[in-house]
Amino acid sequence: MSTPRPTRPWTPSLIQRLTDFLVVIVSMILAVAVVEVTPLKGKLAYLFAFFLIYIAISTVYRGMRTGSAAAKNNVVQALVAFAALVAITPIFSILFTVVSKGIKGISFGIFTRDMSLATPTDPLTSGGLLHAITGTLTLVLCALIMSVPIGILTALYLTEIRGRFTRPIRFLVQAMSGVPSIVAGLFILSAVLYPITKQYSGFMGSLALTILMIPTIARTSEEVLKLIPNDLREAGVALGGTQWRTVAMIVIPAARSGLVTAMILGIARIAGETAPLLLLTGGGDRVNPNPFSGPMGSLPYYIWKSFNAGSPEAITRAWAGLLVLLVVVFILFISARLLVNRKKA
Amino acid sequence: MTLETRGIHAWFGSNHVLSDINLAFADGSVTALIGPSGCGKSTFIRTINRMHEFIPGAAMAGEVLLDGKDVYAPGVDVTKIRLQIGMVFQKPNPFPSMTIGENVLSGLKLSQLKVENKDELLEDCLQRAGLWNEVKDRLDAHGGSLSGGQQQRLCIARALAVKPQVLLMDEPCSALDPGSTLRIEETIRHLSQTMTIIIVTHNMQQAARVSDYTAFFLADGGPGQMIEYAPTTEIFAQPKDQRTENYVTGRFG
Numbered sequence: 196m197s198t199p200r201p202t203r204p205w206t207p208s209l210i211q212r213l214t215d216f217l218v219v220i221v222s223m224i225l226a227v228a229v230v231e232v233t234p235l236k237g238k239l240a241y242l243f244a245f246f247l248i249y250i251a252i253s254t255v256y257r258g259m260r261t262g263s264a265a266a267k268n269n270v271v272q273a274l275v276a277f278a279a280l281v282a283i284t285p286i287f288s289i290l291f292t293v294v295s296k297g298i299k300g301i302s303f304g305i306f307t308r309d310m311s312l313a314t315p316t317d318p319l320t321s322g323g324l325l326h327a328i329t330g331t332l333t334l335v336l337c338a339l340i341m342s343v344p345i346g347i348l349t350a351l352y353l354t355e356i357r358g359r360f361t362r363p364i365r366f367l368v369q370a371m372s373g374v375p376s377i378v379a380g381l382f383i384l385s386a387v388l389y390p391i392t393k394q395y396s397g398f399m400g401s402l403a404l405t406i407l408m409i410p411t412i413a414r415t416s417e418e419v420l421k422l423i424p425n426d427l428r429e430a431g432v433a434l435g436g437t438q439w440r441t442v443a444m445i446v447i448p449a450a451r452s453g454l455v456t457a458m459i460l461g462i463a464r465i466a467g468e469t470a471p472l473l474l475l476t477g478g479g480d481r482v483n484p485n486p487f488s489g490p491m492g493s494l495p496y497y498i499w500k501s502f503n504a505g506s507p508e509a510i511t512r513a514w515a516g517l518l519v520l521l522v523v524v525f526i527l528f529i530s531a532r533l534l535v536n537r538k539k540a
Numbered sequence: 541m542t543l544e545t546r547g548i549h550a551w552f553g554s555n556h557v558l559s560d561i562n563l564a565f566a567d568g569s570v571t572a573l574i575g576p577s578g579c580g581k582s583t584f585i586r587t588i589n590r591m592h593e594f595i596p597g598a599a600m601a602g603e604v605l606l607d608g609k610d611v612y613a614p615g616v617d618v619t620k621i622r623l624q625i626g627m628v629f630q631k632p633n634p635f636p637s638m639t640i641g642e643n644v645l646s647g648l649k650l651s652q653l654k655v656e657n658k659d660e661l662l663e664d665c666l667q668r669a670g671l672w673n674e675v676k677d678r679l680d681a682h683g684g685s686l687s688g689g690q691q692q693r694l695c696i697a698r699a700l701a702v703k704p705q706v707l708l709m710d711e712p713c714s715a716l717d718p719g720s721t722l723r724i725e726e727t728i729r730h731l732s733q734t735m736t737i738i739i740v741t742h743n744m745q746q747a748a749r750v751s752d753y754t755a756f757f758l759a760d761g762g763p764g765q766m767i768e769y770a771p772t773t774e775i776f777a778q779p780k781d782q783r784t785e786n787y788v789t790g791r792f793g
Binding site: 357424426427428429430431432433434435436437440441444445448449451 | 699
């Protein structure tokens, strides 16, 4: 007995695919024609006309071939696909704009020099954004050191202790994630900077970033800890462990990769924050390794300052700064993915 | 070592799930708890090692006397109780972040006990759980890499490492294939020489195979009650209560 050849009768045949492709082509031609003869103008008009015509033609075609239910399904399918397209268009548009404008300002030199001896209007061969990169990394590191313990301990309170205040704390943490960043900045300005330290510093900026970061870390960690099966907690306690030792030895190690993800989402939340840094860091032009004293630059501050300077060189600097910031955030996201995947493997 | 329960009741919120359980467990015996789902068998064994209080809204009444002392008496260190009364759960639950060896010894770390020779204890526990020959060459592998039956025997080895005098088993074989079930039953028979074992099971053949005594629980609309307690041979051959006879002969449940 011979084995039959494996087939996939549910996939569209070559002729069907060609027809579908033909529908797209015809819709495109018709869309161009419609825009030419009617007063519609612009790129959006082409897209819009194409979309309407494509839905009409493909629906009629489907309806004729398979019936009215398939035709209705086709309308919804096209709407969903169009919505998805609209949603991702700005992302690609942003990426394209930033890369094409920023790449002109990228050279090896800008990663080795700061702006202490250059003004934003100087040619691109002088000055750089080393101080902004080190500043952003310092700010993020300080904020991380403060917010990770607080955020994770808050999550542990919500998932492990589940005390009387669980509901109000969960509510407040959720509300805190909606706090505008400028409010966090003004709070540190009026509560810490003016009455106590009386000088701009990186640490003041980190305090404001910490306020913004804690809700992200706490909420993500809470979700991660909730996924740890209760069996493991019971097994730990049944072996004679106290709750604290069970959490420290079993629950947290089991949730480790998720907690790292929470941390990195927290970083992504604050890496581009600008408003509190404008208020609190003083935005120096020199590499400043000390977060507790003296103004400290950062990538968002550098971008803001360069755009404000207005000259063509300064604008190019600003776009280059944006590109570097995006790459930094992107690297953090990739490392988060890698950490999570390595755990699964 | 003696273990006795007196007038155990249990509630979840206002729901009375278990009523007046009085049982004395003979040293070195295996007692099977049988009965339909929802009759309070699992709740009962969880009151013995104080795991019942882990569930929000839980309440209880009565005494659990371990060597004559109530485990619910004020001032009792609950972690010490759970070291003396070990537990194996329905679903195998090895700790995912630990290797096989670390899993077996995890109880020592959790309860901060010191032992002189860890390797000896590790081998001894795995031997007694009937797992040593299968894992002796890969003690550094993760517990999750074992089959379901092996994972459950790993959990038994883990429970043995802190040297409990009583072992509670909550349907330990319900998630396992017949082969693994047989291995675990052999392990139970073997362990009963040195400790008291209480096993909840839905499998009546299993109760007949492994236990010396059997208690039949039933919730007849109200809270779960113990209908009959006797040597296993008697429960299955000549039950005194009509309801027990109906259950063990498979007429209901």
